[in-house]
Amino acid sequence: MVRIFIxxxxxxxNGPLHLGHVAGSLxxxxxxxxxxxxxxxxxxxxxxxxxxxxxxxxKAEEEGLTPRQVVDHWHKRHVDALDALxxxxxxxxxxxxxxxxxxxxxxxxxxxxEGYIEERVMNQPYDPEAERFLPDRYVEGTCPHCAFDExxxxxxxxxxKTLDANELIDPRSTLNPDAEIEFRETTHAFFLLSKLQNxxxxxxxxxxxxxxxxxxxxxxNWLEEGLQDRPVTRDIEWGLPWIDNDPTYEGxxxxxxxxxxxxxxxxxxxxxxETQGDKxxxxxxxxxxxxGEATRHYYFxxxxxxxxxxxxxxxxxxxxxxxxxxxxxPRLRLxxxxxxxxxxxxxxxxxxxxxxxxxxxxxxxxxxxxDAVRYYLAANLPETRDADWTWEDxxxxxxxxxxxxYGNFAHRALTLTQTNFGHVPDPGPTTAADQRIQETIxxxxxxxxDHLENARxxxxxxxxxxxxxxxxxxxxxxxxxQIEDKERLATVLFHCLSVVRALAILxxxxxxxxxxxxxxxxxxxxxxxxASWDQVQAGPTPRTNLPEPNPLFQKLDxxxxxxxxxxxxxxxxxxxxxxxxxxxxxxxxxxAIDLRVGTVTNVEDHPDADKLxxxxxxxxxxxxxxxxxxKEHVPQDELEGLRCIVVANLEPATIRGVESQGMLLxxxxxxLVAPLTTTQEIREGSEVH
RNA sequence: GCCGGGGUGGCUCAGCCUGGUAAGAGCGCCGGACUCAUAAUCCGUAGGUCACGGGUUCGAAUCCCGUUCCCGGCACCA
Numbered sequence: 001m002v003r004i005f006i007x008x009x010x011x012x013x014n015g016p017l018h019l020g021h022v023a024g025s026l027x028x029x030x031x032x033x034x035x036x037x038x039x040x041x042x043x044x045x046x047x048x049x050x051x052x053x054x055x056x057x058x059k060a061e062e063e064g065l066t067p068r069q070v071v072d073h074w075h076k077r078h079v080d081a082l083d084a085l086x087x088x089x090x091x092x093x094x095x096x097x098x099x100x101x102x103x104x105x106x107x108x109x110x111x112x113x114e115g116y117i118e119e120r121v122m123n124q125p126y127d128p129e130a131e132r133f134l135p136d137r138y139v140e141g142t143c144p145h146c147a148f149d150e151x152x153x154x155x156x157x158x159x160x161k162t163l164d165a166n167e168l169i170d171p172r173s174t175l176n177p178d179a180e181i182e183f184r185e186t187t188h189a190f191f192l193l194s195k196l197q198n199x200x201x202x203x204x205x206x207x208x209x210x211x212x213x214x215x216x217x218x219x220x221n222w223l224e225e226g227l228q229d230r231p232v233t234r235d236i237e238w239g240l241p242w243i244d245n246d247p248t249y250e251g252x253x254x255x256x257x258x259x260x261x262x263x264x265x266x267x268x269x270x271x272x273x274e275t276q277g278d279k280x281x282x283x284x285x286x287x288x289x290x291x292g293e294a295t296r297h298y299y300f301x302x303x304x305x306x307x308x309x310x311x312x313x314x315x316x317x318x319x320x321x322x323x324x325x326x327x328x329x330p331r332l333r334l335x336x337x338x339x340x341x342x343x344x345x346x347x348x349x350x351x352x353x354x355x356x357x358x359x360x361x362x363x364x365x366x367x368x369x370x371d372a373v374r375y376y377l378a379a380n381l382p383e384t385r386d387a388d389w390t391w392e393d394x395x396x397x398x399x400x401x402x403x404x405x406y407g408n409f410a411h412r413a414l415t416l417t418q419t420n421f422g423h424v425p426d427p428g429p430t431t432a433a434d435q436r437i438q439e440t441i442x443x444x445x446x447x448x449x450d451h452l453e454n455a456r457x458x459x460x461x462x463x464x465x466x467x468x469x470x471x472x473x474x475x476x477x478x479x480x481x482q483i484e485d486k487e488r489l490a491t492v493l494f495h496c497l498s499v500v501r502a503l504a505i506l507x508x509x510x511x512x513x514x515x516x517x518x519x520x521x522x523x524x525x526x527x528x529x530x531a532s533w534d535q536v537q538a539g540p541t542p543r544t545n546l547p548e549p550n551p552l553f554q555k556l557d558x559x560x561x562x563x564x565x566x567x568x569x570x571x572x573x574x575x576x577x578x579x580x581x582x583x584x585x586x587x588x589x590x591x592a593i594d595l596r597v598g599t600v601t602n603v604e605d606h607p608d609a610d611k612l613x614x615x616x617x618x619x620x621x622x623x624x625x626x627x628x629x630x631k632e633h634v635p636q637d638e639l640e641g642l643r644c645i646v647v648a649n650l651e652p653a654t655i656r657g658v659e660s661q662g663m664l665l666x667x668x669x670x671x672l673v674a675p676l677t678t679t680q681e682i683r684e685g686s687e688v689h
Numbered sequence: 690g691c692c693g694g695g696g697u698g699g700c701u702c703a704g705c706c707u708g709g710u711a712a713g714a715g716c717g718c719c720g721g722a723c724u725c726a727u728a729a730u731c732c733g734u735a736g737g738u739c740a741c742g743g744g745u746u747c748g749a750a751u752c753c754c755g756u757u758c759c760c761g762g763c764a765c766c767a
Contacts, residue, residue, distance in 0.1 A: 212706095213705095213706055214694085216706090217693095218693090303693095303694085304761095304762080342694075342695095343694095343760095343761075345760080345761090379701095379702090379715090380701070380702080384702095384703085384704095384705095385694070385695060385702095386694075386695075386760070386761080387701085387702075388701075388702095390700085390701075392700080392701090393700075393701055393716085396700085396701085396715090396716055396717085397701080397715080397716080400715080400716060401715070401716085403727070403729085404727080404729055404730080405715095405729090405730085407727075407729095408726060408727065408729050408730070409726085409729095409730085411725095411726055411727070411729090412725055412726035412729080412730080413725090413726090414726095415725070415726060416725050416726080419725080420725095458702085458703085459703080462702090462703085462714075462715080465715080466714090466715095469715095469730095469731095472729095472730055472731070473730090473731065473732095475725080475726095475730080475731095476722095476723075476730060476731045476732090477731080479723080479724095479725085480725070481724075481725040481726095482725095551726090551727050552727095553727085554727080555727060555729095606765085608690075608764090608765090609690090609764075609765050609766085610690085610764090610765075611765055611766055612765065612766065626767090627765095627766085627767080628766070628767090629765070629766020629767095630766080631766085632766085633766095647767075650767055651767080652767090653767055655765070655766080655767080656764075656765060660767065661767095662767075663767045664767095
């Protein structure tokens with residue numbers, strides 16, 4: 001027996017789950033967990049909704065809701081989506097629970113007790129007009145090293161040097177370029193990651209890690225660059241308060257990324273208490289040398305999360321373990337493997353909540369069977385590089401492989417047996433061909449096991465399909481529908497059912513619902529998920545009665561799928577929640593905006609930005625220069641000469657060195673951007689109401 | 690512009706870390722067989738300068754350098 005802890009990256013609670021999340025971090029651990037359970041190992045798989053941080057606040061403001069309402073809503077949606085996908089967590093919780101807060105505080109208290117937390121006064125850029133501190137990267141100024149005048153607060157793009165915002169000469173806010181920036185002192189708690197450099201390096205270099213290349217490279221780079229101490233509090237409102245009631249930290253919150261990781265641990269404790277009725281049940285999974293049993297920790301995530309899980313989280317665990325040790329408590333385990341995936345794209349485009357590119361989980365599962373979706377995702381996982389979801393390929397793989405090769409093989413074997421015997425027949429003497437098919441099952445079992453042990457999921461599902469094809473070959477060669485000798489017929493069908501049974505077990509981690517359905521059609525008792533993985537090679541039991549077989553999968557309707565492909569704008573209204581009443585403005589507010597008709601007289605590329613045009617627009621009494629982010633959406637010749645609507649009294653802003661004196665209005669729906677115009681020719685400078 | 694990932698038959702992908710009996714799979718195409726099965730299955734043919742150029746090596750899709758194209762992140766979308 002081996003104990004397997006599986007941590008799954010916490011989905012953020014500000015929007016729906018899409019297939020990118022599923023392929024990147026959700027489906028692989030579910031397959032992995034199901035496999036290990038069938039191996040008889042103890043598995044604990046946890047995750048939850050990540051519910052704190054600025055983006056939640058922003059979302060709440062957008063929708064006129066409270067942050068609490070936003071996270072409640074999306075957490076519930078996450079839970080429903082996971083259920084629909086048959087992704088079974090031992091616990092899928094959330095970071096806004098009291099339990100989580102309490103344990104995060106325990107962890108941070110431990111870090112503080114051990115001297116890993118240091119209070120530092122930072123001189124942070126502050127925008128007095130907006131009354132807020134500015135993150136470094138929203139500050140620009142002149143680089144002290146190379147005099148480049150658009151260096152950012154965290155790095156200078158010209159010379160590549162890393163900077164502090166307060167080193168900049170003439171700093172300004174990119175959010176509000178005219179504001180006088182002040183530097184105000186603000187105190188933050190820092191996690192002294194640098195103190196762990198040697199220990200993390202030793203852990204990285206000395207331990208045997210089965211890490212994938214991408215994970216190793218990322219981690220190596222970080223370590224070589226030298227670990228920086230990181231602030232663990234922020235000047236924001238939505239998040240967990242600091243550990244004690246120290247007034248220094250009033251109005252500050254624990255930085256989300258630190259706190260969300262801790263969820264791996266806090267959720268395990270919560271699982272023990274709430275679902276096991278044993279508040280110590282988490283210990284076998286987490287405490288080092290709890291007993292002699294091998295225990296391994298896996299973290300599943302997409303590539304953007306790698307260093308957080310191979311450096312920062314292990315760092316926190318080391319530091320907190322020091323604190324536990326000081327109190328005579330056992331240390332906690334560090335990650336064993338971090339099987340990070342690349343991204344799944346949608347026909348070449350990245351899934352993106354903000355741009356509305358995506359296929360939402362709840363939407364696709366309304367139309368298609370869970371296992372069909374799981375099959376295509378598993379067969380197309382971005383394990384070694386980005387992969388593409390295309391509807392054509394979805395159609396072809398589901399109909400051609402899942403339904404036609406696998407489903408059909410099971411169905412023909414079962415119906416033949418049903419017609420001829422009604423139960424699992426007794427096999428007679430074995431021929432070379434029979435022998436060969438049995439060997440194929442065995443080889444396949446070994447191959448699939450080997451891949452799964454190494455946390456690889458795409459090769460094994462493909463290998464399993466190969467077994468179905470072998471089954472089809474066998475049945476075709478033996479042609480049981482032509483066999484007259486009853487004993488030989490029984491033998492052939494018995495071997496066919498052996499393959500079917502092996503397929504039910506082998507597919508169980510990947511396709512849990514159809515595997516179970518197949519299990520029942522084989523007349524097997526209980527659930528396939530309780531079957532032992534090693535039973536793959538045991539054949540069916542002769543004389544087991546067989547129920548009436550039904551096709552295992554439904555074919556996808558070609559037109560329906562291809563229609564979806566054509567829509568290609570899956571961001572239409574139904575994805576988003578119906579908008580709550582937007583904040584009302586007064587008529588006077590509206591009147592304050594001076595909208596004018598103008599004509600675009602000239603369009604040029606911005607000299608120093610990929611997405612921007614510099615436009616000249618005649619608005620009657622004057623000509624304005626505007627900077628507009630339309631380059632990716634609207635071709636230059638469509639803009640030239642266009643009659644447009646301009647916000648004429650917007651205060652000027654300098655955007656990457658070019659002044660913009662107003663704003664050109666355009667309607668936006670995902671990637672579709674349409675500049676506004678008038679239906680009739682009308683004089684430049686006309687007001688718009 | 691900076692950083693990262695990638696370019697393998699019509700399509701989707703494997704192989705690349707650990708160079709050599711590997712240039713592979715599925716789909717698609719073309720031809721044939723079969724009829725138990727959801728017009729499903731099986732057999733066979735064709736199809737690739739492994740982006741381009743150079744280097745290392747006895748030998749490179751695989752390692753190194755350069756070029757080019759694509760994608761992503763960041764900058765940026767008043």
